[in-house]
Amino acid sequence: xxxxxxxxxxxxxxxxxxxxxxxAELVARLGCEVRVRPCDMGEVFKQSGGLPxxxxxxQRQAYRLVELARWRDFLGLPMNTQPAFFPVAxxxxxxxxxxxxxxxxxxxxxxxxxxxFSAVWAEQKNIADVQTxxxxxxxxxxxxxxxxxxxxxxxxxxxxxxxxxAALDAGVFGAPWFVFEGQGYWGQDRLDFxxxxxxxxAA
Numbered sequence: 001x002x003x004x005x006x007x008x009x010x011x012x013x014x015x016x017x018x019x020x021x022x023x024a025e026l027v028a029r030l031g032c033e034v035r036v037r038p039c040d041m042g043e044v045f046k047q048s049g050g051l052p053x054x055x056x057x058x059q060r061q062a063y064r065l066v067e068l069a070r071w072r073d074f075l076g077l078p079m080n081t082q083p084a085f086f087p088v089a090x091x092x093x094x095x096x097x098x099x100x101x102x103x104x105x106x107x108x109x110x111x112x113x114x115x116x117f118s119a120v121w122a123e124q125k126n127i128a129d130v131q132t133x134x135x136x137x138x139x140x141x142x143x144x145x146x147x148x149x150x151x152x153x154x155x156x157x158x159x160x161x162x163x164x165x166a167a168l169d170a171g172v173f174g175a176p177w178f179v180f181e182g183q184g185y186w187g188q189d190r191l192d193f194x195x196x197x198x199x200x201x202a203a
Contacts, residue, residue: 003032003198006179008167009113010041011093011127012086016176017079017117018071019188023176024110026191030198036101036109037163038094041175044164048173053087071188078122085126091160093127095151096137098159103150104142111140112147 005027009016027034045051053061065081072079093116101109115136119125125132133151134144150156170179178185178194181201185194 003030003180003202004035005032005194005198006035006037006166006170008037008039008163008170008172008177008179009175010090011038011097011113011116012088012090012120013041013117013175014068014079014081014121015071015188017121018068018075018077019176019191020110020114020117021077022075022188022191023178024114026195026198030195030202032198034106034110036097036106036113037166038090038097038113038160039164039167039172040091040094040160044167044172047168050173078118080121080124083120084124085128086120088120088126089128092130092133092151095156095160096133096147098156098163099147099151099153100137100140100142102156102159103147108140108142112137112142115140 007023026032041050042052053064068079068081072081097109097113097116100112116127116133119127119132119136125136127133127136130148134148136144137147138144167177170177171184174186176188178190180194180197183197185191185197
């Protein structure tokens with residue numbers, strides 16, 4: 001039985017960055033198929049009661065930084081909790097990942113997503129910059145120039161909208177969000193629960 005996981009995230013999410021490599025390792029180890037679904041989290045927030053970071057109460061913003069630092073140190077990941085290019089327009093990077101998925105498959109999309117996450121949170125790069133995106137795609141083993149062109153196509157734009165609708169239909173309200181057998185798992189700190197569910201289903 002194929003074990004399929006829907007993976008929803010915006011490419012600028014710090015918590016998705018913290019969980020991405022562990023999620024990639026988990027699905028490889030358990031032989032899962034991943035449907036990589038970058039989505040418009042701004043639209044998701046509008047319809048699910050969430051607030052963009054800048055509109056949240058000061059104490060919430062402050063505690064977010066504490067949590068990011070705790071997880072960074074616990075996981076041993078390089079991370080600037082207040083990176084140079086954040087907040088950042090996420091649509092171009094989302095579409096780049098979708099283009100990789102459409103033309104090269106989910107493994108390539110996962111690789112590009114990982115490069116984008118690292119660019120924001122570890123490398124102080126601007127993922128709204130077209131040349132930066134092309135360079136990230138090239139470093140991921142793809143033709144960066146062609147992939148950027150593909151990311152600007154109507155088909156990719158339609159897929160981005162479809163992912164966002166699917167996220168709303170699945171009850172997504174935060175990131176990262178994983179769906180397995182109809183059950184949602186919110187957050188990189190829920191990967192253990194996701195793994196147990198997959199293991200149980202395979203038993």
